[in-house]
Amino acid sequence: MNNNQVIIGMASLALVGMMSVFTVNEGEKAIKFQLGEIVKDDYTPGLHVKLPIINNVRHFDARIQTMDSKPERFLTAEKKNVIVDSFVKWRIGDVKTFYTVVAGDIDQANLRLDQIIKDLFRSEFGKRNIKQLVSTDRSEIRELLIKNSKSLAAALGMEIVDVQVMRIDLPEEVSSSVFRRMEAERERVAREFRSEGAEAAERIRADSQDSDFFGFYRSLNAYKKTLTSSSTLVLEPNSDFFQYFKSKK
16 A cells, blocks of 8 residues: 555545534534434534434524514503513524424524514403503513413423513503593692682681671672673572672661
């Protein structure tokens, strides 16, 4: 055997050796196929062996992924729209299932997961009114969404890490309606306070004045309100309403 043959032999052995091993890095998952069939998928980070030509290996990114959904409208219990801005963090759980169900495609996985999360949002928000959604601790909704999405995501080979609601906004038309109701309520309360204050002021004046004088004072106010209006008032001449117009003998 000459030197060239030795070199070729050594190069061939080196090539076969290189084709017989593969590396799984941290943050990766891998599946080994044999003639197109999955034969192993539970690899840990490190160096592993395979049969050249017969086996091929596919690597998958097992780091945490973020699915940032577009703001979506959901109906509340009182059939009002709210706009929800949210995101989901997930990673590959069962790589064999992930490959089988979504072909190992991150974009396809995000589309499937997005529909799952929207359905859960629709269900949870449909149980609550706007006031509850605004006042409820967001962590309560977050925990429910994580809990309810885990088994559904696992069917896709995905593991839910976190679900976050960044904002819950009211559409402009709903915001205007809510603002008008709040404004009307504040005006009603203000009127009640003013009425109670006026009544209290009259009681204070009554306590600090002569009773006849206070009666006269209240009658003057009644005359002012009644006689300056455009309404017609029909009363008996000897009515108590005109008692202070009568001459005293």
